[in-house]
Amino acid sequence: MHSRTPASRPGRPRSAAADAAILAATREALVELGWSKLTLQDVATRAGVAKTTLYRRWAGKNELVVDAVAELFDELRLPDRGSLAADIEGVVLQFAALLDRPECRSGLMAVVAESTRDDLLRERIRGSIVERQKRLVLEGRARATERGELPPEPEDEEEAARTVDLTFDVVAGAVVHRTLVSGKPADEAWVRSFVRVLLLGLAAPS
Amino acid sequence: MHSRTPASRPGRPRSAAADAAILAATREALVELGWSKLTLQDVATRAGVAKTTLYRRWAGKNELVVDAVAELFDELRLPDRGSLAADIEGVVLQFAALLDRPECRSGLMAVVAESTRDDLLRERIRGSIVERQKRLVLEGRARATERGELPPEPEDEEEAARTVDLTFDVVAGAVVHRTLVSGKPADEAWVRSFVRVLLLGLAAPS
């Protein structure tokens, strides 16, 4: 294993404070300017840092924004509200609130768009954002299985993973589409309808 | 009603051929370069047109790409395969194929990202792309209701519209998320699983 903490390399160490300041400044700039008008010089200035310092740590705008946005998603929590439906409603509302924050709206879609032509960037997004948050699905599923609300997990691990992926794509996709494409709020009423369809299907009697 | 066909305005009329050539050139450039490296000068050159001609018709890159991509979505058709599930599978596969085309991948997410800070652009996207394709949901729903696969539409018109919106967000969102965010193919197996969840719910016995 290569030295992760290189036993203090020679020379002046990188400022730890700078990283945090830069990410915060990036989010601040995203709020005020949005992705396309955000400039790295502006971020550097807001962070009280030189542009070179910024380039020493991130390869470019995309990578920086991925990291800045990724931190936001770690705030998500799966509440225990007693039933699967209520639990999902809770986390979906949090997710909707997150997507309502301008730094998230502007940044997330932009890097996803860039990632369609940049495989490294896609992997970075998947690693930093998508896969990290599948923990929520896993946790909810486990809790629901325990409660008897869902059938036991299939023994086939791949099959189980596919179900998690599908669930995540449906939930995340629906909320993102509602919020950013349709441009309507994912409010409590909508979330209730959505979770109903998710659990019971479209064909269920209303 | 104001004159829609202004009985020949003075001066040389705009070239009708130019519009089509520009939109085609835009898609071509999206395929080769992707959104972020696409330049209007390049599009103009491909279309055999001056840059000014392009700016006379569209306000900028965003508006141009929306129109170029919107045309693609009109190719979608709802096949009649005998059952609701099969119909949805059919159209979802078409949608997935569309999102697999580079001109669509690069362009669509980018303009959605821009639209988070530009209300006019969002409306343009909604009008040109989203609302236009809800026809597919309406048609599928009507056909399924006729077949007895879905309960009759609610009498409340707003309620009905909400259901259509929700269905569209779930379907479009899931496919987009699978394809562009998770970066995995929306192949037949995945579509079958997805439609099963959509119609019967997550809790359904497998």
Added chain:
Amino acid sequence: MHSRTPASRPGRPRSAAADAAILAATREALVELGWSKLTLQDVATRAGVAKTTLYRRWAGKNELVVDAVAELFDELRLPDRGSLAADIEGVVLQFAALLDRPECRSGLMAVVAESTRDDLLRERIRGSIVERQKRLVLEGRARATERGELPPEPEDEEEAARTVDLTFDVVAGAVVHRTLVSGKPADEAWVRSFVRVLLLGLAAPS
């Protein structure tokens, strides 16, 4: 000889009023905008004329401005003030006043500058402006010779022409340089000093 008055050519005849309006509009625009910011579209609009009409009559900006400025020089008159010195002073003051008008300042030097790379333009300037005004030198010289202020003209015609040219270059050049390059007014005091040098030479006792 080709038909100068074409006995009514077929089709609509050219508007005679347009020419005058365009030249006047050109001078007006020169006053307000100067050479470099003057646009042909603007001139056309001021003249109440379409741009095509303008291009049908002049090859471009340079030719148009030469004609517009040339008209101004025809106002110059050689006054009879009784002595050669006084006559020259009179015409030089007129010339200075002309060069003080913005339409002249801006236009004249600009076309001269262009003419350094465009032989047709130089000939046009010479024909329309320079040679036309040598009449003043000829007239003044004749009058002075008659008065006995100058020796009789040399019999050699070329020699005589050379003297006229030299005189014109010295007078016109000095005034232009004073006014446009040195940027100081060619007022009465300066003109008096200048004419003294011109007639008596630098070495003359003051």
Added chain:
Amino acid sequence: MHSRTPASRPGRPRSAAADAAILAATREALVELGWSKLTLQDVATRAGVAKTTLYRRWAGKNELVVDAVAELFDELRLPDRGSLAADIEGVVLQFAALLDRPECRSGLMAVVAESTRDDLLRERIRGSIVERQKRLVLEGRARATERGELPPEPEDEEEAARTVDLTFDVVAGAVVHRTLVSGKPADEAWVRSFVRVLLLGLAAPS
């Protein structure tokens, strides 16, 4: 006195070589293209420099060309040929040769034309070109006075300055007009005639 050499300002210092390369490239482009077809991008490319570097140092085409042309004038020298007439003839011939160089012809008149509407530019021209070269008049005058060819300088300083200015306007103006407006060469014969008039006046017996 404020720091002229600011003890090394922060940041990368400006490339000294770039300035010279740009001015040389400007003259080269003036020769090949002339003022009106000269583009800053082309100059930058010739100089092996980015367009931005050029704009960082000069406000625009006018300022750049003034500096590029001004350097040429510093080559002028007043030869000592033994008499005032011969000295003037010598420097006038140099001046004529200078005005025969395409980079000078195109550039000089163009910036003078622009300066009629731009006071800062006029001052720049005066400072960089006109006033600098009055040294030649001063030197010639001093030498001639010493030789007894000219009466001693007036004690009134303003009066003396006025004479210098007048001489400069007459000499420079005549040569410029002969060369650029009349479009004929200021060759030895012409220069001899001119200097004769300058020193002895028009009325002198030939």
Added chain:
DNA sequence: GAGTAAACGAGACGGTACGTCGGGTCTTATG
């Protein structure tokens, strides 16, 4: 506590695209 090596702030630099503007040509319908 001097030496070394890297991080750092500042800003110049080579590029590239932007959106605008003017020149000059053309294509309409109208006079």
Added chain:
DNA sequence: CATAAGACCCGACGTACCGTCTCGTTTACTC
């Protein structure tokens, strides 16, 4: 035919941002 209107192609404009570089300075660790 000439004209008014305006679209069209072309190319330069001046600006902005990118990502790299080159300075002088600062801050640790090492010998």
